[in-house]
Structure formats: C-alpha cells, structure tokens
Amino acid sequence: MKLLTRTTLIYLLYASVVAGAGTFVYFEVIHKLYYGYVDRTLSRRKLRVLKALRLYLHSPADLAYWHQLDHNVEFVPLPTLPARQPDRIGQRIMYNELTGKVQPYRQLAAPITFQGRPYELQIRLSLLDTQGLLWRMALTGVGLFGVLGLGMLGLQVVLNRRLWQPFYYLLNQLQKYKLNRSQPITLPPTQVREFRELYEAVQLLLRQNQRVYRHQKEFSENAAHEIQTPLAILRAQLDLLVQAPGLTEEQAGYIERMMSVTHRLTHLTKSLLLLAQLDSQLYFPTELVDMAGVVRAQLVQLQDQLSARGITLTTSLAASVPLRMHRVLLEVLVSNLLVNAIRHNHTNGQLAVTLTTSSLTIENTGRAQSLLDTGLFERMRTAPDSPAESVGLGLTLVQQICTHCGLPLRYTYTEPGRHHQQVLFG
Known part of the structure; x- marks a missing residue:
C-alpha cells in the first residue's frame, strides 16, 4: 500500500469515527436546543392565555369555544386545585383530527383558576415535523461526510500523479540501478524539500x-x-x-x-x-540455457566418483528445461549440489536426481540427522564426516547463486537418513 493511500485511509478512518460519533452528538445538541425553544414557546403562550383569561373570557363556555377553535389549547376541569404544583412539560401521544394520525406532542400542563373554578391548562405543540427535520439534518451531515470522503480520495489520486511523481520516478531508477553500470540517478524538478x-x-x-x-x-x-x-x-x-x-x-x-x-x-x-x-551483486549476463543438458553433462563428469563409492544413481530428467541464467553460475550450482550429495553419501548409498520444468530435486542417503543443525549453508562449516578435500563453500555458493538469480532453495530431511535439496524455477 502506498504511503499517501495509507495516510488518506487513516484520515478517513479518523474522520468516519468523528463523523459517526459527531452525528449522534449533533443530533442530541439540536434536539435539546429545539426542545428548549419549544418549551420557551409553550411558556410564553401560557402567559398570553392567562392574559386572555383575565381580559376577554367570561364563562366556562368561552373555554370550550376556545378549545374548538384551537385544539392545542385545552382547559380540563379539576375537582380541587393542587397546592403550589409547578408547571409540567413532557411528551404526549394524541390523535390529530386534522391529519387523522396519532402523533407526538410537546405539552405544558399548569393548574389555574377561572371564575373560582380549578382547571388544568394544557398547551400543546405538534412534534411530527420536528422529528423529520432532525433526521433530515442528521442525513445531511452524513451526506456531507460522504462528499468529504470522495473528495479526499479524488485528491489522493491527484496528489499521487503530481505531487509524488518525483518520488516514484526516483524509486523506479533505484529499482533498476546496478553498481557495475554506474548509470546516473536524476530527480525531476520539485518544490518539495523532503x-x-x-x-x-x-x-x-x-x-x-x-x-x-x-x-x-x-x-x-x-x-x-x-x-x-x-x-x-x-x-x-x-x-x-x-x-x-x-x-x-x-x-x-x-x-x-x-x-x-x-x-x-x-x-x-x-x-x-x-x-x-x-x-558485491556483480552483473552476470544471462542467456537461455538448457538445464537438462547441464545436469546430464555434470552427471557424466561425476561418474567416476559415483563408481568409486559404489553409489547407485537414479535419474528422472525432463527432455529439455530452458532457463534464462548465466551458464557458469548454473554449472557451478548443479555441480556443487551433486558433489555435496556424493560427499555426504554413504558408501554403496543412493542418489536420485529429478528434473522437471518447475524444479530440480537431488535426494541422497546420508547421516541420520538433519544437516540444518550443522550450519548447512554457513561458510567454512563442514560436517564431521566431510572428506578432507571439502572446503566448506559448496552449499554456500549454491545459496548465494540461488539468491542472486531469484531461485528458491529448499532443504528437507526425511527418515531414515534421506536428504533432499530442491531448486525451484520461477
């Protein structure tokens, strides 16, 4: 993942967390502010109703007539007047005759006295449109975040193509750079100090x-x-x-x-x-080499060593395995693998060489112990039973050549005393 992409994703993750939590906080803040506004409106309307009771209304029939004109103002008779009860503001679900639906209301209830009779004054405001308004505001916030996210992704693409172009140009040159060629490294004009x-x-x-x-x-x-x-x-x-x-x-x-x-x-x-x-990562020119021909040639050269130790050779070689590689390195690779399998073999032991289009596998009998514990690929490390002429660099060269040419090298040990060296091709 590119650095700019990773940075953008971190920003988007942070923004999404803030926006997700902020949407609920924003909703609650707007909810409280709006309900505070509604409550103040109900309180002011209560004062106007009380003023109208004193100046314009003269009988209980006037109260019923007022309720018929405005269903959000109602006078409910009480048997007795409560002693110093404060105004109550809360939610109430009622049937609305105009809309024909049951909907929520915000209601203020306050005890009053009209012409010596106790009443409970109920003033209501519909909250049906309020809920829809709050949800629309929340959805608008989500939409704005979506636009912000898409904008950041688009900006990231533009920055990738323009602002970071010198960096990727320099990186591409470094990936192709070879010490033995000494080609110059250049940087396009840029205003970025880093x-x-x-x-x-x-x-x-x-x-x-x-x-x-x-x-x-x-x-x-x-x-x-x-x-x-x-x-x-x-x-x-x-x-x-x-x-x-x-x-x-x-x-x-x-x-x-x-x-x-x-x-x-x-x-x-x-x-x-x-x-x-x-x-030193020197450059070795490559050519198309037949791996099968190299293996056969090396086996012919080692035939005397196999006969001297009485080793039984079993081969299963593909007719032709073309491989693009430096010929000398390939010959050293195959020769060292075979010589190592012969040196660490038993007298009258077995050696199996299998070559397919995807791998070269050399299996030999030997010590009843995995050679990984003896520093198999370390320089100048030889097993106790190694011949005197061994210099301890054979498998080290094999590993270095495989690393240099990008060929995976695997070693496995299976009972009883069978060692497998495998080189994979591509």
Missing part, C-alpha cells in the same frame, strides 16, 4: 557504494591474478617433480599430498572469488 533531501542522501549513498564496489572489484581481480599465478607455477613444479628419475615411493606420497592440497587451495580460491562477486 524529496530534494532524499535525492541528496541517495546520491551520497550511491557514491559511497560505488567507491566500495570499485575497491572490492579491484581487490578481487588482483587476488585472482596474484593467487592463481603462483598456484599454477606450484602445480607445474610438482608435475615435473613427479616425473623426476629416482623418485621413491615415500617421496611420491609426499608429492601426491602436496598436489591434493594445491588442488584444494585452487578450488577454495575460485570459490572465494565467486562468492565475493556474488556478495
């Missing part, structure tokens, strides 16, 4: 990251050159030493171990350099 400050902070951050990236790239290139060259010389000298005449069996054993260490160091160096490139 956007300009954000742009300046982004520019500073990118300059710092580009400087760190250049230094790390130079270090990786220098390390690749400076380390690989002496290693190549060392391997060549060891090859010449093996071919030297008069070499004893004991000396050959020492040389073989030195060559094994040299091979392991070469593999470790290449893995570390590749990890450094992946950590």
Whole structure:
C-alpha cells in the first residue's frame, strides 16, 4: 500500500469515527436546543392565555369555544386545585383530527383558576415535523461526510500523479540501478524539500557504494591474478617433480599430498572469488540455457566418483528445461549440489536426481540427522564426516547463486537418513 493511500485511509478512518460519533452528538445538541425553544414557546403562550383569561373570557363556555377553535389549547376541569404544583412539560401521544394520525406532542400542563373554578391548562405543540427535520439534518451531515470522503480520495489520486511523481520516478531508477553500470540517478524538478533531501542522501549513498564496489572489484581481480599465478607455477613444479628419475615411493606420497592440497587451495580460491562477486551483486549476463543438458553433462563428469563409492544413481530428467541464467553460475550450482550429495553419501548409498520444468530435486542417503543443525549453508562449516578435500563453500555458493538469480532453495530431511535439496524455477 502506498504511503499517501495509507495516510488518506487513516484520515478517513479518523474522520468516519468523528463523523459517526459527531452525528449522534449533533443530533442530541439540536434536539435539546429545539426542545428548549419549544418549551420557551409553550411558556410564553401560557402567559398570553392567562392574559386572555383575565381580559376577554367570561364563562366556562368561552373555554370550550376556545378549545374548538384551537385544539392545542385545552382547559380540563379539576375537582380541587393542587397546592403550589409547578408547571409540567413532557411528551404526549394524541390523535390529530386534522391529519387523522396519532402523533407526538410537546405539552405544558399548569393548574389555574377561572371564575373560582380549578382547571388544568394544557398547551400543546405538534412534534411530527420536528422529528423529520432532525433526521433530515442528521442525513445531511452524513451526506456531507460522504462528499468529504470522495473528495479526499479524488485528491489522493491527484496528489499521487503530481505531487509524488518525483518520488516514484526516483524509486523506479533505484529499482533498476546496478553498481557495475554506474548509470546516473536524476530527480525531476520539485518544490518539495523532503524529496530534494532524499535525492541528496541517495546520491551520497550511491557514491559511497560505488567507491566500495570499485575497491572490492579491484581487490578481487588482483587476488585472482596474484593467487592463481603462483598456484599454477606450484602445480607445474610438482608435475615435473613427479616425473623426476629416482623418485621413491615415500617421496611420491609426499608429492601426491602436496598436489591434493594445491588442488584444494585452487578450488577454495575460485570459490572465494565467486562468492565475493556474488556478495558485491556483480552483473552476470544471462542467456537461455538448457538445464537438462547441464545436469546430464555434470552427471557424466561425476561418474567416476559415483563408481568409486559404489553409489547407485537414479535419474528422472525432463527432455529439455530452458532457463534464462548465466551458464557458469548454473554449472557451478548443479555441480556443487551433486558433489555435496556424493560427499555426504554413504558408501554403496543412493542418489536420485529429478528434473522437471518447475524444479530440480537431488535426494541422497546420508547421516541420520538433519544437516540444518550443522550450519548447512554457513561458510567454512563442514560436517564431521566431510572428506578432507571439502572446503566448506559448496552449499554456500549454491545459496548465494540461488539468491542472486531469484531461485528458491529448499532443504528437507526425511527418515531414515534421506536428504533432499530442491531448486525451484520461477
């Protein structure tokens, strides 16, 4: 959800709560004000009636005639006059002869004396139109809130398209930004100070990251050159030493171990350099690669290792699985998964490779324990039963490549001692 949309929704929620509660408060306030006005009107009318009784009316028949002329004024005879009873104002439901309906009235009742006889003076005002008026006022308030809400939503759309346009333009550039390409980041003209400050902070951050990236790239290139060259010389000298005449069996054993260490160091160096490139988010150009062809080629190369350990291989490979990816990264991914499944397998164990259009699954027998507890994807972490030539970076590279290429990687363990590595495609 966009920030402006979220802010607008919060404002609308607050406004709806205030409007909902305010409608009832508004109704009650108007209700009290109007009833106060009605009560004052009844009190003033009572004074006019009392004045008319003193000046213009002379007999009880005049009282009945007055009631016939105005049904809202009535004189009810009383047996005795109450002692100092105050005026009573309240609600009364009566039948209205003019409308033919039962409707509410506001009534004032006061004891009076006319020509020595006690009466109760009842003065009434109809409330039928009043209720309708109050409800219409409340509905008008609800309608105004509806107009306010629609106006805020419309304003939010306009602000999204105009006021926030520089922000989304900058965000779009950052989403496409690559450190190794060094494309410039621009900001459209804007009067919003926060956007300009954000742009300046982004520019500073990118300059710092580009400087760190250049230094790390130079270090990786220098390390690749400076380390690989002496290693190549060392391997060549060891090859010449093996071919030297008069070499004893004991000396050959020492040389073989030195060559094994040299091979392991070469593999470790290449893995570390590749990890450094992946950590730096270097751009690896992609191409359409057949995953099935890569898997078959890697299985052929590892056939000697499978035979040496007596591992039974079972495959179920789709005819062709095209995948857009960097070929070298894909080969490293598949090779490391297969090599890991062989190294951590039992002698005379089992290895199953399943390739579909949606995933690559490698299942192998091994330790009767989940490898997640042993730091499976941590760098330089190897299991106790790992071979000596293992450098502890195989699955770390697999995880880094999957993360870099957006391929979900899953590991599961099932009894008895079966380990599953699965790479999902898209």
